[in-house]
Amino acid sequence: MTDTHAHYLIVGSSHAGREALAAIRMADPKGRLVMLSREGRMPYSPTILPYVASGRSQPDRVGLADAEWFTENAAELVLNAQVVAVDPAARAVRLADGRRWTYDKLLLATGAEPVVPPVKGLDRVRYHVLRTLDDALSIRERSTQARRAVVLGAGLVGMHAAETMAAAGLDVTMVEMRPHVLAEYFDPKASALIRQTFERHSVRMMMGRRLLWAMETVPGSCRLGLDDGTELEADLLLVAAGVRPAMAMLADSGITIDKGILVDDRMRTAAPGIWAAGDVAQARGFLTGVPVVNGTLPEAVEQGRIAGMDMASDPDLIPYGGGIPLNTYGFFGRHAMAVGTAAVPEGDGIETVTDEGNGQNGYCRIVLKDNRLIGLAAIDRVMDAGILWRLILRRTDLSPVRQQFLSHPLETARALMSRGWR
Amino acid sequence: MPSQDTIRFIPERCDGCGDCMTACAKAKGGASRISIVGSGGGGWDIALCRQCGDPKCVANCPAGALDKHYGSGIVGWSQDLCVDCHLCTIGCAYGGIVFESAAGHVQKCDLCDGTPACVPACGKGALEHLSAAARLHETHADKEDLFVPGLSACQGCNSELLIRHTMRRIGRNSVVAAPPGCIPGMGTVGYNGQTGAKMPIFHPLLTNTAAMLAGVKRQYERRGKDITVVALAGDGGAVDVGFQSLSGAAERGERILFICVDNEGYMNTGMQASGSTPFGSWTSTTPVGTVERGKSTDGKYLPQLMMGHGCAYVATASTAFLDDYHTKLEKALAASRTGFAYLHVHAPCPTGWRFPAAMTTEVCRRQVESNFVTLWEFTAEDGLRFTHAVDRPRPLSDYVGMIGKYKHLGNAEIERIQASVNRRVAFLKGFCRQPSAAE
Known part of the structure; x- marks a missing residue:
């Protein structure tokens, strides 16, 4: 036993890691528990970063876990510890600075890292990504000097950032290669409602366009060329074109990877003694059965909890039920949410019922298959996303209440779920 | 937590x-x-x-x-x-x-x-x-748990809960008597030379618990020691063969606390009926067949008998209302310094009464909410006071319907139990000195 041997070693300090740590400590109060973070700061959530960039959240008040929490959980947090290699045979990890940690059980919860598309000249201009607190602070600083901002990518990170920059008074343009915003969560009609709200707030939405080249104009600013010939000027360029699992450290480890680290329903990787959870993991998709990277915060919490329980041999573990897309989204005072495959088109046994609220009272799209809910997206409607999630995972048969559910999904879902409340 | x-x-x-x-x-x-x-x-x-x-x-x-x-x-x-x-x-x-x-x-x-x-x-x-x-947690969490882990009580038995709470409160400066029954049967006194409690505890006969405790207490008093002396007895050891010594000790005003944990029968030895078993109950000695329909007479209500013994304190309790129990335990311990104190705690038995082990607390709660069990305390000075008066009792069938030992009962039999419950409540109200919330 050495100072750098942990019974439980957790790599990554965001939601999956934090949840696993708590779950381990519920089952095993004693085994040495160490969390390695590549950051020099206390743990925080990547989801908070657009709000730090906008100044709404103070960087010193976004902690997911403070020193007291680690003390209460009898766990150690090691900062500035970036894992660069994993050796499953030796049960060891190597850090960027050459330090080495050994473990009995290892959780890889390293999250994701931004994808920077191969655009001509992009490497020679100043651009931002948004995955770390430093990234957010750097955007925040640049926002105070910039007038024109371009956001590349209309996913959640890009949309949040565009909104906060527009609210801060910048002239914002979004460039998205797909025809719709948030296309993985919302169908084209819902996407259009969201896009129109952005347009009403003077965000220029350039959909279905691709960035071809970038070139510096004055230091810090650049000119951007799109595939339709449009040229844009940017004092602040944010590349939010997606993320990919952060698993470079597994290059020579022999651990099976695909788009992410492949895990089973207990979040175990193919290597003995190694688990993975959160944005880095590729776990079973609920509706397809095919392993997918489902990089959302609630899934990270779910997977982290399962990994921690399994690592500590908690007998109460219920294996993973499978992941579905999940998100809630607040924008310009409005509220959108999508649970399950809410964007899937009709046909092939899939029924959809859309309530467009006369264009005034929000929007709701319900997706059913075999009278079971598989997806629901709503804008400006009160919905219990957590209850809908459960109804999907339990494959609740809606046949007896089909009409009520379609006309009053909130009340009917609560009534169905209330049978399990006591 | x-x-x-x-x-x-x-x-x-x-x-x-x-x-x-x-x-x-x-x-x-x-x-x-x-x-x-x-x-x-x-x-x-x-x-x-x-x-x-x-x-x-x-x-x-x-x-x-x-x-x-x-x-x-x-x-x-x-x-x-x-x-x-x-x-x-x-x-x-x-x-x-x-x-x-x-x-x-x-x-x-x-x-x-x-x-x-x-x-x-x-x-x-x-x-x-x-x-x-x-x-309760604020008051008791820091006190030492004096009951060993790893007991062999049946799943869902509330006696363990009751004993842990009681022992935490009375502490190590105590002597406990646990006569034959489920309580020693689950390991309270110990097995094979190992003790089951971190305090002096002994195993008197079913018949002489109160007498032995009275002697223990008097001996300590003679030596000038203030020791808490408590019996943890079942209904067999209190209502039936233990009653003679209990009655005698109460009448003499022995300074002890006698706790009867009433599971309405001899559950430890094969679920035979006791004097406490209520009308209609299936037990192994009051079977259900074409002629017999469970116990044919009402149970003996010992707390009421104890009121007639000049005790310093008499009370009933339920583990669904532990705050009420703790209040009464405090008063009973204080009373046992001057005279005889008697607590009657109801202990539904998942094994013998045939209900799911997870439902014990709900069964306790429904006993009280249907008035099948009434929670009260009595002293000669203040009369009887209901401590958890139930203004709108649930129908008795809400309680009886949960319990396997009553499953053969028809409406007429449930009505008979309901009538005896109503009579008992009315009778107890007659002992109230002042108008209570139950009226």
Whole structure:
């Protein structure tokens, strides 16, 4: 036993890691528990970063876990510890600075890292990504000097950032290669409602366009060329074109990877003694059965909890039920949410019922298959996303209440779920 | 984790009027945080924050805006830190945290700082604010558990709960007698030379518990030592063959505390009937067949007999109301310094009565809520006082229907039990010195 041997070693300090740590400590109060973070700061959530960039959240008040929490959980947090290699045979990890940690059980919860598309000249201009607190602070600083901002990518990170920059008074343009915003969560009609709200707030939405080249104009600013010939000027360029699992450290480890680290329903990787959870993991998709990277915060919490329980041999573990897309989204005072495959088109046994609220009272799209809910997206409607999630995972048969559910999904879902409340 | 306050919902009493929602909306300004939900079949339920012990809304918050306060138990929300991402709503399967567009942010119940406005607003008694567990924890959590782990009580037996609470309170400066029955049977006295409690404990005969304890107490008094002396006996050791020595010790005013843990029969030895077994009960000696229909006579009600013994203190208790039990245990211990104290605790037996082990506390609660069991205390000076008067008793069938030993009963037999319950309540009220809440 050495100072750098942990019974439980957790790599990554965001939601999956934090949840696993708590779950381990519920089952095993004693085994040495160490969390390695590549950051020099206390743990925080990547989801908070657009709000730090906008100044709404103070960087010193976004902690997911403070020193007291680690003390209460009898766990150690090691900062500035970036894992660069994993050796499953030796049960060891190597850090960027050459330090080495050994473990009995290892959780890889390293999250994701931004994808920077191969655009001509992009490497020679100043651009931002948004995955770390430093990234957010750097955007925040640049926002105070910039007038024109371009956001590349209309996913959640890009949309949040565009909104906060527009609210801060910048002239914002979004460039998205797909025809719709948030296309993985919302169908084209819902996407259009969201896009129109952005347009009403003077965000220029350039959909279905691709960035071809970038070139510096004055230091810090650049000119951007799109595939339709449009040229844009940017004092602040944010590349939010997606993320990919952060698993470079597994290059020579022999651990099976695909788009992410492949895990089973207990979040175990193919290597003995190694688990993975959160944005880095590729776990079973609920509706397809095919392993997918489902990089959302609630899934990270779910997977982290399962990994921690399994690592500590908690007998109460219920294996993973499978992941579905999940998100809630607040924008310009409005509220959108999508649970399950809410964007899937009709046909092939899939029924959809859309309530467009006369264009005034929000929007709701319900997706059913075999009278079971598989997806629901709503804008400006009160919905219990957590209850809908459960109804999907339990494959609740809606046949007896089909009409009520379609006309009053909130009340009917609560009534169905209330049978399990006591 | 400490025990914490909660709002209890009693669906049978709810008529969906929504007064709780009006009161909440008024108290909080804006949308109600409690929501009455039609649960199908004309029933009602509530969507309300459960103040979960391990809350998923908190786990899902990226901003640190939600936080479980382990003192108060409340899942708190900070408007200051919230960034309106609404991810918390994905974590909740109870409809307990909801985005309200009028407010522009999520809302949840905060128990109104300990005095929830919805509870008194309900005129039907469908909401109760339960805070006893929290108070009990504050008072007793730090005291030493004097009962060893790894007991062999049946699953779901509430005697272990009762014994742990009792031993924590009476402490090591005590002598406990556990006559034959389930209590020593589960290992309280010990096995094979190993003791089951971290205090002096012995195993008297079924017949002489009170007499032996009286002698132990007198000997300590003679030596000038103030020792707490307690019997943990079953109903066999109190109501039946133990009654002679119990009655004698009470009549003499021996300074001891006698606790009868009443599971209505000889459950330890094969579920034979005792004098305490109620009418209609199946036991192995009161079988159910074509002629016999369970026990044909009413049970003996020992606490009432003890009132006639000039005891310093007599009370009944239920483990569904542990705060009430602790209050009575305090009084009984104090009374045992001057005279005889008697506590009668009801102990439903999952094995012998045939109900699921997970339901014991609910069975205890329904015993009280149907008035099958009444909670009261009696002293010669103050008369009888109901400590948990039940104004609107549940139908007896709510209780009897849960219990396998009554499953053969028809309506006429249940009505007979109901009549004897009503008679007993009326009879006990006759001992009340002052008008009580039960009247």
